[in-house]
Amino acid sequence: MPEPFGNVFVKGGPERLLPVTRDTRGTPMSNAHALSRAGSSPPQESDTVIAVRDLRMRYRSQDVLKGVGFTARRGEVVVLLGPNGAGKTTTIEVLEGFRMRSDGDVTVLGTDPARGDERWRARLGIVLQSWRDHGKWRVRELLAHLGSYYVPYSTALIQRPWDVDELLAAVGLTEHADKRIATLSGGQRRRLDVAIGIVGRPELLFLDEPTAGLDPEARNEFHGLVRGLADENTTVLMTTHDLAEAEKLADRILILAGGRIVADGSAGELSRQASAEATVRWTLDGRPFEEATAEPTRFVRRLFEEHGDAIGGLEVRRASLEDTYLTMVRELEAGGVPVDRAAHALGEGAR
Template sequence: MILGDGVALDVEKLRMRYGTTDVLHDVTFQARPGEVLVLLGPNGAGKTTTIEILEGFRMRSAGRVEVLGMDPARGNEAWRARLGVVLQSWRDHAKWRVRELLSHLGSYYAPYRTDRIHRPWDTDELIAAVGLTEQANSKIGALSGGQRRRMDVAIGIVGRPELLFLDEPTAGFDPQARREFHDLVHHLADDRTTILLTTHDLDEAEKLADRIMILAGGRIIADGSADELSRRIAGEAEIRWTHDGQRFVHTTAESTKFVYELFKQHGDEIGELEVRRASLEETYMALVRQYESGRLETEVHSLQEVAR
């Protein structure tokens, strides 16, 4: 089933418990076809558990989950062929050559990806897309760390997935490789591939994400674009500009209106204009601190109640 304009991910009140410990608490979100959704959170927040449940690798304790219209706990081979997964590392197949392995893996998808739009990648096109053309005939074991990471990405998208899971995809990439990978992500999203990405690189998250979810303590504590999240922390923007050789700074909650009026008054005499909100890193840290502070206050209150 192709969802068209529906939702690619539909998660409602997802819970996960290990023994007596709850690691996910009523996690609820959706993702549309072609949306790049970045999942952020400190170590131990529940990111990996969430993704493993969505991929069908781990059974949930409670809640409703639909991935491409199917419960991942009952996903079949045809459903799995519509997914792509890029793990943090994959060190198998060292003796295979790049083109041979990708051609071989692509053949597994062919019976399930028969329509023109979703057929598996042409092997050489895929190799070029991830920047490994010069290494196409090299053994995988001979690739550098960055090249090996490009290979991991190629393996994840070889079947031209409708939904792609990326776990720290650019770890080990040099700046040029990272830029090329970002272009690839945007290209996949333009082709309506939904992408769920985890990263500790907040600059990368800000560049790639249509939406950002922050998971802390097994709960989604924030969900929105980078700009929307920054507005939650700092409703005002700082505007800097120069005019007649002088530098000015102004803080306002209505930056667009202020800039409009500024140019209306001074026109081309305005120079070096900069509008700055809180960075994603500042926003992320503030939201996590707010959550942890609130949780600490709740725990202290509970202990005081028990003491009474």
């Protein structure tokens, strides 16, 4: 039986973790949520958890990052998308303080990561892609051990570390608590990675492709866990190649391509900007048709007026984040649209 990864948020576990808000179609309401929040209260200085301006990274003579800039507010889930080699991992590692930048201003939790001390580090959570480390350790043993480093950093507001049993329940590893880590399945290891990342109750959590290799069910449960953390006011910055996941989880999506952020906004905003046209598909007398239109409602009404009951298999599809993303990346890679112009056009509405 698959373990309930994160179901604790729905079925009543630790009270501070709230269930993910969803509408009846199962779509997370995060986008509307984020927009209303942004609209009602303008971000204050203390509310900014990550501020990056003109971040540049140069390897040998090659520019990997050519002036990346973005911010993240407290409790926001920001997803960083981009083709392989675009510099997503590099960006994250600069923010984690694991890599020195070539140039630019970076502030994470009020500190420059290049000069972050251990007190600062204690407020970060990093979910690493584990491979086979700590194979002889038992799950509970390792979480208790790594958690113990956070004890001196407990504050009146944040009790560190996370209680091991609660944490095991939150990631759905309770029944595997006494297993040696080497014997865990791939999915269980990924849960453990997440548990280790959050054991110190971080204010800011970094996840670099956290769901790679997870089956759809575990992935869905993982999403619940991330939303639960965000509802607790944990800021989350993650990378993924799964666009449906980005659409589902993100308050805000950043697309990194050609060394720059070429788009910054909610999934809905990005789709609307990249392509206003919807695709309408139907069959007439058994033959399939397809039409792209900016006004699908009117188009469909006309279709029925003309052909009535002869129309079958009607399908109206708005551009998904995937369409948006692929269009943008393809254009950038083909060199058809200069990066600067694309960034301007796509980023404008969102900023």
